Amino acid sequence: MLPERVAAPEIDAGAERLRIGGLTPLTSIDFPGRLAAVLFCQGCPWRCGYCHNPDLLDASIPGNLPWARVLAFLTQRRGLLDGVVFSGGEPTLQAALPAALAQVRSLGFEAALHTGGMYPRRLAELLPLLDWTGLDIKGPLQRHDAITGAPGSGLRSRESLGYLLASGVAYECRTTWHPGLFSVDELLALADELATLGVTHWALQECRAAGAAPFALTPVQTQALAARFSHFTLRRN
């Protein structure tokens, strides 16, 4: 339960406009090496068929968690939580995100972002406020737009990746996959592309959506993927 009455810092007028659809009070897996809370931001311009948070996609839906309640919660968690993760939906959709990040950091928390990278310039401007970023790489360029339902999304994600790698901010690139999205050969080619671009931290996540084809990688194929990165994570269900 979130606290109803807690002395909290003065509310930042910009951050107050952030539309938040939900909060996870404690996670140890969404911000590597940190105990964190997760704020789920409302709205996303993409429509991935396997989206695990469909209730957060509609950007016209108002948030259901006022920023004042978030601040009250975080004030109570000072010294207990290391950081706050802005997830979604797509956090960079909202103009209020920079102010929200700044206020969270002003309270002494580290800040992390989960993004699909659909707004490269916005990401570039946010990176100085971030301690860690999880960037989705939906697939190879030739498959990306079909996965997201958004023309041009693949090029946007690659531009965002360029900004992220150039920034020096700690990160993980992650790809959600099942063989129905694209072939194993294309997956290996994607790993090649990312490694060539300079990605060192890559996670391959089994797609858990209903109707997803069974995850099918041989040990040799998995090793071939892992060999391309200094930090490779395979997340199975």
Ligand code: SF4
């Ligand atoms: S980018 Fe993320 S939040 Fe948006 S539709 Fe795809 S999986 Fe869902």
